[in-house]
Amino acid sequence: MPISADHIRTTLIAYLDTHPEGKPDLAPVLALLDTGAGLTSRKEFRAHATAGAILAGPDNRILHIHHLALDKWLLPGGHLEPEDETLQAAALRELCEETGIPVTSVSPAGDAPIHIDVHAIPANDAKGEPEHQHIDFRFLFRTTSTDISTLQAEEVVDAAWLDVDAMKASALGQRVAIALC
Template structure:
């Protein structure tokens, strides 16, 4: 069953209860959710759509990053929601496995919801007929002891285990550092 607007709203509301300072930066998500409804998980919803990502943390304080082929940027593993994803967490785990070969049984979920939700602009892609649009990335924290990665070469060109303090985006950096210490 596809992810519903209700699931996204409940996840967002629970997140904002824990992180009220993120309310203003996530106002575009809330507004888009109000008008998009259940299409919020569709990659064809060009007002903006939910995506899911994985923050994969090792005991040595390193976080897995991947080099995204199309965007030519270093990112956390993640991507679009699929119709067979039941929850945002399921989508994050599926994307982690697809892009890195690291399976759900090789990771431990940390927390009840996303550690961070990021709203960012995706540039237009004329080759795919996609206008500029927003991604609302629900990022879940996982722990692992795995080091080996098998890249999905259609989307990912490289990977790196980076120390959490090299993450530059706040509040993601502070939250991951706190989790690494805890």
């Protein structure tokens, strides 16, 4: 069964119960849900949900990918697909698709997102997409392997394992550092 608005709302409310400081940034997302916005559709250009993965290796370094279209180093992740049953499952699917890491080598570090971020995505004329917002539900995973076998060439041009210190300036980085202690 595809991800529902109820699943997004439940995940968001549980996250805000743990991280109430996020309420001002995430209140617009709840308002969109209240209006019936289809946040699981990438055609909802006010904002739509995406799922991201933070993958910690055996030495606690974090996997980053160099995204082709955005020409930036990012964490693996992307749009929801109809076959995704949960936001966490979508994050795991994106991680494995983009890096070639087998799903059997990855385990979740918990059930809830470690961070939810709302950020602007620039317009993409080639795809007919205006500038819009991504609501990125980010989940922490662990792996015992650092072997990245096959990058998804149409989206990813490189991958690197970086120290968590490279992320510490952000709320996400601080949460990851604490979770990995």
